Amino acid sequence: MRRGIFAKVAVLAAAIALLAAACGRDEPKQAEPGGGGKQQEEAQSVLDQVIERGTLRCGVNETVPGFGFLTAEGQIEGFDIDFCRAFASAVLGDPEAHELVPISADERFNALRAGQYDVLVRNTTWTSSRDGAEGVAFTHVNFYDSQAMMVRADSGFESLEDMNNTAICVTSGTTTELNLADVFGDLGLEFESISFEENPQIQEAFIQDRCQGWTADRSQAAGIRSAWPEDQGGPEALVILDDVMSKEPLTPAVLDGDPKWQDAVSWTIKGIILAEELGVDSGNVEQQAQNPDNPQIGNLLGAPTEEGAPFDPGLGLAPDFMVNVIRDVGNYGEIYDRHVGPNSPLGLERGLNALWSDDPPGLHYAPPYR
Numbered sequence: 001m002r003r004g005i006f007a008k009v010a011v012l013a014a015a016i017a018l019l020a021a022a023c024g025r026d027e028p029k030q031a032e033p034g035g036g037g038k039q040q041e042e043a044q045s046v047l048d049q050v051i052e053r054g055t056l057r058c059g060v061n062e063t064v065p066g067f068g069f070l071t072a073e074g075q076i077e078g079f080d081i082d083f084c085r086a087f088a089s090a091v092l093g094d095p096e097a098h099e100l101v102p103i104s105a106d107e108r109f110n111a112l113r114a115g116q117y118d119v120l121v122r123n124t125t126w127t128s129s130r131d132g133a134e135g136v137a138f139t140h141v142n143f144y145d146s147q148a149m150m151v152r153a154d155s156g157f158e159s160l161e162d163m164n165n166t167a168i169c170v171t172s173g174t175t176t177e178l179n180l181a182d183v184f185g186d187l188g189l190e191f192e193s194i195s196f197e198e199n200p201q202i203q204e205a206f207i208q209d210r211c212q213g214w215t216a217d218r219s220q221a222a223g224i225r226s227a228w229p230e231d232q233g234g235p236e237a238l239v240i241l242d243d244v245m246s247k248e249p250l251t252p253a254v255l256d257g258d259p260k261w262q263d264a265v266s267w268t269i270k271g272i273i274l275a276e277e278l279g280v281d282s283g284n285v286e287q288q289a290q291n292p293d294n295p296q297i298g299n300l301l302g303a304p305t306e307e308g309a310p311f312d313p314g315l316g317l318a319p320d321f322m323v324n325v326i327r328d329v330g331n332y333g334e335i336y337d338r339h340v341g342p343n344s345p346l347g348l349e350r351g352l353n354a355l356w357s358d359d360p361p362g363l364h365y366a367p368p369y370r
Contacts, residue, residue, distance in 0.1 A: 045260040046118050047316050050091050055099055057117040058084035062102040063199040065223035066339050066346045067123050076100050079339040080121045083142060083252060083269070086329045087119060090268045090321045095328040104197045106173035109134045112255060119265055120253040123217060125175045136253045139266040142332075144352035144363050147179050147245035148218040150225065150238055155212060160187060160243045167192040169202045169211035179246040180215050199224060207232060217248050219340060219348060226345035264315050271322040274300055274366040275331035277355050282330040289323045299369040301326075313369060332364065 050056050060080055061068035067078040085095035101117045112120050113135050123145075124130075126138040149168075151157045160183065168184075170176050172195040184191050194211050196202045203224070206214050214221070218240065225238045252269070254262050275281070278297050280288050285301065292298035299311040302319030310319040329335060336353060340346045354362025 043258075045258050045316075046255065047091065047258075047261045047264050050118055054092065055097055056084070056088040056091060056119070057099045057101055058087070059103045059108055059111055059117040059120040059122055060084065060100050061122045062100075064123060064220050065227040066344065067219065067223060068121075069223070069227075070102075076102070077339075079143070079335060080123060082329045082335045082339065083121050083272075084119070086268055086272060086325045087121075087252075087265060089324045089328040090317055091264065093318075093321075093324050095324075104173070105171050106197055108173075109136055109253075112136055112253065118254070118261075123220060123250050124253055125217075125248045126251050126253075127175060130253075135256050137256045137258070137262050138251045138253050139262060140269040140366075141249045141251045141363075142269050142272075143219065143250040145217045145219050145248035145250055147176055147215060147248055148221050149241045149243060149245065150214045150216070150221040151212065151241065153233075153237055153239045155239075157213070157239075157241065159241060160184070160189070160245075163191070163213055164189045165191070166213055167194055167211040168213045168215055169194050169196065169205055170215050171195065171199070171202065172197055175246070175248070176215055176217070183245045215245065217250070219346070222340075222346045222348055226347070260316055264317055267313065267315055268322075268325060270366040271300060271325060271369065272329075272335070273332045273355070273364050274369065275322065275326050276333045277357055277366065280326055280331060281334055282327055285323055285326040289320065296368060296370075311369070 060076060062070040062076050064078070068076055068080045069078050070076050081100065084098050084100065088098040089095040101111070103111050103116070103122065108120055108122055108124065109130070111117065120136070123143070126141065130136060131138055149160060149163070157163055168180060168191050170180055170193055177193065177195060180191075180193060194205060196205065202214060205211055216224070221240050225235050225240065228235050228238055252265055254265055278300065280297060280300065288297050289301040289303055292301060292303050297303075298305065301323050302310040302312070302321070304310050312319040330338070336350065337343065340348045342349055350358070350362060352363050354360065354364065356362060356365040
């Protein structure tokens with residue numbers, strides 16, 4: 001009986017202690033109407049970090065001629081590298097204020113999430129799973145590509161349907177692996193996939209005849225073919241088949257959840273495309289900035305309006321940031337022709353990468369600066 005009384009007393013004491021502790025705590029704040037409660041302090045945008053640091057860091061490829069390739073002089077050059085230079089020019093006013101971080105296809109998204117660089121500019125395909133599950137955000141397509149198959153000129157292969165029971169070399173950690181399985185499966189072809197992290201490893205395996213085909217983005221295959229060793233027969237020793245294996249829209253990527261930085265990168269790309277459409281290039285941009293031919297050019301270049309103040313799209317960049325970009329790297333056509341166009345070693349016609357207003361039209365269409 002006494003034991004039961006003591007137990008009840010103990011329970012009552014515990015309840016009183018809990019009540020006192022609860023009363024001593026601050027009451028939780030009520031959610032504000034229409035909101036989700038007190039918002040956490042917004043994290044600093046990568047745009048602001050780049051400005052404070054004074055250097056832009058780009059994750060790039062260094063094994064694809066024409067796009068990102070390490071030259072004998074120790075410089076990484078190419079189409080993608082010029083876009084890195086463009087972003088540095090847009091944000092910092094200096095195309096050389098950038099650091100290039102070579103990264104493999106397997107590690108590119110991990111490295112971006114880990115903060116090893118600010119923007120990934122590495123012939124990367126925009127897909128739903130990457131957009132939704134990788135913690136990255138894509139910007140604006142800067143190259144429309146497709147997957148292709150490259151074979152030896154003396155192989156006898158004229159199309160994919162000739163390639164039953166073959167070994168195919170492919171880069172690991174890419175959409176290319178998945179597309180290869182899908183396409184060969186649809187055609188009812190047996191094959192062995194041999195994957196490597198980087199192109200030099202694939203090239204060695206291809207030379208050793210470990211694989212009869214090499215599948216990659218068509219532009220990448222064209223770059224590899226253009227630099228094929230002369231002791232292996234040079235570019236003429238390889239053929240890229242006409243078969244289109246997939247759609248590959250390539251675009252720079254940034255960390256998800258940072259719209260300010262995503263907008264700055266996206267609108268730099270759009271401005272480069274729009275500049276070509278409007279006839280603004282590296283040779284006339286300074287004159288056009290002073291005396292634009294029309295209001296669209298004036299807005300693009302941040303020229304003073306009739307009210308006196310320059311048009312400012314509110315991107316966190318200087319109103320005339322596109323003047324720096326076009327002066328330093330050129331418009332889209334200049335960048336394309338310099339690295340991958342018909343007169344370059346890659347010899348790629350514009351095709352899908354023509355402007356929507358060209359004849360024949362391509363897919364590049366930039367929203368207006370307004």
